[in-house]
Amino acid sequence: MAVGLLGLAPLHSQSLSAKEVLEKAISFHDPDGNWANLKTSFKVVMETPERPKRTSVISVDFPKQEFVLDVTQDGDHYSYILKNGSCEIMFNESKEFTKEEAEKYRLTCERGTMMKDYYTYLYGLPMKLNDPGTHLDPVVQQKTFKNKQYVVLKATYDAEVGKDTWYFYFDRSTYAMEVYQFFHDETKNDGEYILLEGLAEVNGIKMPKTRAWYMNKDDKYLGTDTLEKIQ
Numbered sequence: 001m002a003v004g005l006l007g008l009a010p011l012h013s014q015s016l017s018a019k020e021v022l023e024k025a026i027s028f029h030d031p032d033g034n035w036a037n038l039k040t041s042f043k044v045v046m047e048t049p050e051r052p053k054r055t056s057v058i059s060v061d062f063p064k065q066e067f068v069l070d071v072t073q074d075g076d077h078y079s080y081i082l083k084n085g086s087c088e089i090m091f092n093e094s095k096e097f098t099k100e101e102a103e104k105y106r107l108t109c110e111r112g113t114m115m116k117d118y119y120t121y122l123y124g125l126p127m128k129l130n131d132p133g134t135h136l137d138p139v140v141q142q143k144t145f146k147n148k149q150y151v152v153l154k155a156t157y158d159a160e161v162g163k164d165t166w167y168f169y170f171d172r173s174t175y176a177m178e179v180y181q182f183f184h185d186e187t188k189n190d191g192e193y194i195l196l197e198g199l200a201e202v203n204g205i206k207m208p209k210t211r212a213w214y215m216n217k218d219d220k221y222l223g224t225d226t227l228e229k230i231q
Contacts (some may be wrong), residue, residue: 018136024175025126034204035127038062040228048223067116079114133161189217199226
């Protein structure tokens with residue numbers, strides 16, 4: 001882990017179990033239990049150094065198992081439309097696109113499914129930590145990150161779900177999630193950490209307004225995405 005950023009002292013003062021910490025975090029972010037039956041749309045603007053801005057509109061209807069991602073980037077517009085196991089891809093309002101266009105924007109159903117998993121996982125946190133295949137470490141930790149102490153949960157996953165090790169940092173008073181971090185191989189200090197700032201309420205769910213991504217090993221800045229509600 002990055003020297004000077006993280007402390008690993010056990011949280012002796014914390015009497016809550018990992019499950020209880022998660023319950024408190026979910027109560028903060030999704031107090032009415034709306035995530036499981038979410039039907040909504042929201043916009044995410046991704047800004048990355050030396051790359052064109054990417055604007056994504058995410059539409060989900062969990063009861064109908066529908067996910068639509070509409071992306072505008074570098075003057076083009078493309079969509080992944082996933083409904084009940086089916087997949088459709090549109091490029092500039094057409095189902096026809098060249099091999100070069102497909103390669104540039106990775107226009108495949110595999111990519112569409114990956115983006116669905118990506119967005120529904122990250123914006124579904126911490127609720128997604130209750131999903132099958134997720135294993136919470138029973139030890140509730142304390143870590144100091146950027147000069148602030150956090151209650152921290154560690155999660156690992158069944159192989160078919162994910163291979164990374166994740167840490168989730170919650171405010172000690174409100175249990176709001178303020179940082180998360182993952183490693184492919186923790187002994188190599190690889191992977192990234194993500195700083196969350198502000199909250200945007202979507203269908204009663206408090207989601208992070210902005211997420212800034214950094215490398216664990218050298219704090220290199222990777223980019224920021226900003227959530228915008230669609231009125």
